[in-house]
Amino acid sequence: MKYYLCTLSALLLVSLSVSAQKVGIQPSILEFHVVPGVTESQVIRISNMSEAKVSFQAYLADWLRDSTGAHHYYKPDTLSRSCASWVAIDKNFIEVEPGKTEELVVRLQAPLDTKLFKQMKWAMLFLQSAEEQDSADRKNKQFNTKIKELLRVGVHIYQTPPAVTQMSAKAVTLKPVDGEKNAYDLYMVNTGETMLQCKAHLEVTNVATGAAFKLDKIEFPVFPDGKRTVRLVIPDTVPKGKYSALAILDIGEDASLEAIERTIEVK
Structure with a gap:
């Protein structure tokens, strides 16, 4: 209880x-x-x-x-x-x-x-x-x-037992936040055996001009079998327009990056 x-x-x-x-x-x-x-x-x-x-x-x-x-x-x-x-x-x-x-x-x-x-x-x-x-x-x-x-x-x-070492995660979805301008929720799952110290960030590229912006990383822990929603907000310094957005999930040097790509409109 x-x-x-x-x-x-x-x-x-x-x-x-x-x-x-x-x-x-x-x-x-x-x-x-x-x-x-x-x-x-x-x-x-x-x-x-x-x-x-x-x-x-x-x-x-x-x-x-x-x-x-x-x-x-x-x-x-x-x-x-x-x-x-x-x-x-x-x-x-x-x-x-x-x-x-x-x-x-x-x-x-x-x-x-x-x-x-x-x-x-x-x-x-x-x-x-x-x-x-x-x-x-x-x-x-x-x-x-x-x-x-x-x-x-x-x-x-x-x-954490010495034999429990497997690290893995899955980036599941990247969705816009209702009612909040230029905000997106990245939903991920810890599919491994250990607690993860994760980093997530957005990289956006203007479709028309090719101008690229790499946004600040957000750090957070997730337990095994844990799920986490991380809010990624595009700052006002990014010009308005249509962008290709790449949400990147990093769980450590010994594991592959997870990523989700989608087209977004910066307002």
């Missing part, structure tokens, strides 16, 4: 304090490549650069990116590609004094079943700051609620 939705890895839940907390959490991604029966440990470092002690609760979740790139979160061990049940942390509550750094050890304990190592798996580890309790102003006989700034940071956990 999905229990919350968020589009950012770090989400500011409440911001009513006078000064923001100064906290660093590194790294933001933990990449594992374990084989059956092996345990690997990695360390997350939480640095407190503020003048007050900070406290965090740690918990796991499942997650997916939808076709727009938004993150959807679920209870741990809900999704078929979850590795949340393989993950253990050495503590669920962390306190960090001012000017100090604390470490959180994350262990990925691989089961013995080799059938579970035919595909990539992933999870999310959240670190969420604790709330400050309400206090009463007895002198004025009124309750004065003090709300601490709550920070929730998601650390991505990826488990």
Whole structure:
């Protein structure tokens, strides 16, 4: 069951304090490549650069990116590609004094079943700051609620078995966006075994003059079996006219480019 939705890895839940907390959490991604029966440990470092002690609760979740790139979160061990049940942390509550750094050890304990190592798996580890309790102003006989700034940071956990290496993708369609001038949606699918770090862009050539324009690249990740729609917008610097447009999808140096061509009208 999905229990919350968020589009950012770090989400500011409440911001009513006078000064923001100064906290660093590194790294933001933990990449594992374990084989059956092996345990690997990695360390997350939480640095407190503020003048007050900070406290965090740690918990796991499942997650997916939808076709727009938004993150959807679920209870741990809900999704078929979850590795949340393989993950253990050495503590669920962390306190960090001012000017100090604390470490959180994350262990990925691989089961013995080799059938579970035919595909990539992933999870999310959240670190969420604790709330400050309400206090009463007895002198004025009124309750004065003090709300601490709550920070929730998601650390991505990826488990890719060493034998899972095949990279492939398919550029499916390139369609104009209804109601938006000179905008086109490129729809693609990750048909491979690994998460892809993709780049997409448009190259347009004026049919009458031969003038060519190569537009900026958009970068985005896509999970295995994932689908993604990327909006490619032709800037106003491209003169009006009829063009041959080539949408190019690049998934890395070791893979072939995917492309879709169509004739368009720049307005």
